[in-house]
Amino acid sequence: xTQQKIKETRSxxxxxxxxxxxxGGVNSPVRAFSPYPFFTARxxxxxxxxxxxxxxxxxxxxxxPLILGHANPVIIEAVKEKLNEGTMYGTPTELExxxxxxVAKAVPCIEMMxxxxxxxxxxxxxxxxxxxxxxxxxxxxxxxxYHGAHDYVLVKAGSGASTFGSPDSLGVPRDTVKxxxxxxxxxxxxxxxAVRKEGSEIAAVILxxxxxxxxxxxxxKGYLQALRKITEKNGIVLIFDEVITGFRLALGGAxxxxxxKPDLVTLGKxxxxxxxxxxxxxxxxxxxxxxxxxxxxxAGTLSGNPVSVTAGLTVLNILMEKRLEIYGGLEKxxxxxxxxxxxxxxxxxxxxxxxxxxxxxxxFFTGTPVKDYASAKSSDTKRFTKYHRNLxxxxxxxxxxxxxxxxxxxxxxxxxxxxxxxxxxxxxxxxEEE
Ligand code: KE4
Numbered sequence: 149x150t151q152q153k154i155k156e157t158r159s160x161x162x163x164x165x166x167x168x169x170x171x172g173g174v175n176s177p178v179r180a181f182s183p184y185p186f187f188t189a190r191x192x193x194x195x196x197x198x199x200x201x202x203x204x205x206x207x208x209x210x211x212x213p214l215i216l217g218h219a220n221p222v223i224i225e226a227v228k229e230k231l232n233e234g235t236m237y238g239t240p241t242e243l244e245x246x247x248x249x250x251v252a253k254a255v256p257c258i259e260m261m262x263x264x265x266x267x268x269x270x271x272x273x274x275x276x277x278x279x280x281x282x283x284x285x286x287x288x289x290x291x292x293x294y295h296g297a298h299d300y301v302l303v304k305a306g307s308g309a310s311t312f313g314s315p316d317s318l319g320v321p322r323d324t325v326k327x328x329x330x331x332x333x334x335x336x337x338x339x340x341x342a343v344r345k346e347g348s349e350i351a352a353v354i355l356x357x358x359x360x361x362x363x364x365x366x367x368x369k370g371y372l373q374a375l376r377k378i379t380e381k382n383g384i385v386l387i388f389d390e391v392i393t394g395f396r397l398a399l400g401g402a403x404x405x406x407x408x409k410p411d412l413v414t415l416g417k418x419x420x421x422x423x424x425x426x427x428x429x430x431x432x433x434x435x436x437x438x439x440x441x442x443x444x445x446x447a448g449t450l451s452g453n454p455v456s457v458t459a460g461l462t463v464l465n466i467l468m469e470k471r472l473e474i475y476g477g478l479e480k481x482x483x484x485x486x487x488x489x490x491x492x493x494x495x496x497x498x499x500x501x502x503x504x505x506x507x508x509x510x511x512f513f514t515g516t517p518v519k520d521y522a523s524a525k526s527s528d529t530k531r532f533t534k535y536h537r538n539l540x541x542x543x544x545x546x547x548x549x550x551x552x553x554x555x556x557x558x559x560x561x562x563x564x565x566x567x568x569x570x571x572x573x574x575x576x577x578x579x580e581e582e
Pocket of ligand 1: 177178211265269271295296307308356360361390391416426
């Protein structure tokens with residue numbers, strides 16, 4: 149693997165300029181890292197190419213959406229064709245029905261759904277639907293889970309909120325979050341206790357069935373089943389936030405992978421095929437209370453727009469047609485990356501945990517098994533930063549935070565993976581030396 153020296157570059161220039169006009173020089177905090185992020189010129193398959201012509205094997209995949217890789221020709225073709233018919237109409241289209249029917253066919257809990265334009269909207273509206281349906285105000289979320297950047301859920305949130313030290317964001321009125329109960333993930337007793345105390349006031353529990361925003365954290369055996377049973381018994385709406393895991397773990401997401409059906413699910417990322425999208429849906433008895441047929445209001449100018457839906461539908465049809473080959477291959481490669489990382493860490497005598505499932509994986513530099521936010525936070529984030537920077541110099545791009553996840557796509561070749569593992573092995577060792 150040749151060493152790509154990071155010297156004075158166009159990215160540095162662009163970053164200086166960007167910082168003058170955008171907070172931190174980015175449109176989303178997770179993209180900022182020191183000394184400066186590279187600026188991408190274009191992307192193809194498993195590769196990003198930056199403005200200085202450097203190529204990176206990409207495991208961020210724009211934080212998950214690009215399961216078929218960058219600039220997938222079939223998606224591009226479909227969108228190009230659609231663009232000739234206009235971009236949005238402000239009226240219903242047949243395409244949106246096909247999209248909703250296709251998503252519902254794949255996702256076990258969906259009887260009815262709404263498309264919107266981001267995962268943040270999806271969780272915001274799903275929470276409102278649960279509150280409207282139950283007439284209750286409280287919600288339960290779990291430490292380290294990230295459900296987008298709206299007020300209700302910016303409490304002990306993961307992803308960039310953790311990376312930049314504001315898991316409880318400023319600007320969120322105390323009153324707004326007084327109804328947000330935060331509990332440790334993977335702790336059934338803590339949940340039972342909360343339900344004993346205030347179950348009759350809890351409208352919903354929302355969680356990432358596999359946490360992807362504190363690094364990867366897997367549900368302990370029986371955890372999801374226990375949440376399902378307790379919420380069922382107490383009339384609490386169970387919301388699986390599958391913005392990451394939806395169509396990632398399996399065609400039917402985590403609810404298929406673990407065999408647990410929530411009342412509502414939120415989706416995003418993959419279902420937009422690289423275009424802005426979100427969706428929420430589930431039980432008909434809840435969704436049929438959404439405006440204009442019911443009293444729970446939700447709306448959006450770009451909701452279900454023909455361009456995003458065309459891209460999304462193209463991806464979903466490919467995932468359906470080649471389901472076994474795609475998800476089998478991604479799982480095999482995910483296991484290969486995780487095993488390789490574990491072997492390199494142990495060969496180097498370095499304490500590390502590697503959590504992985506399907507095509508999601510992440511390393512934590514800690515001797516403690518990572519099963520919740522506290523154990524994830526026990527990992528050596530300074531060392532992770534060195535690991536990240538070292539990989540960058542070797543032409544491998546992973547998300548620049550411990551509290552994110554590495555993703556695989558169908559565009560990653562064996563050669564990509566082998567080169568990456570070699571680079572990761574060196575980077576793990578180097579993270580100890582500097
Ligand atoms: P968006 O509003 O970013 O489309 O989705 C919010 C969201 C909701 N739920 C889960 C489980 C999510 O992971 C996300 C968004 N994920 C982050 C990174 N892990 C997006 C990257 C960013 O913030 O730029």
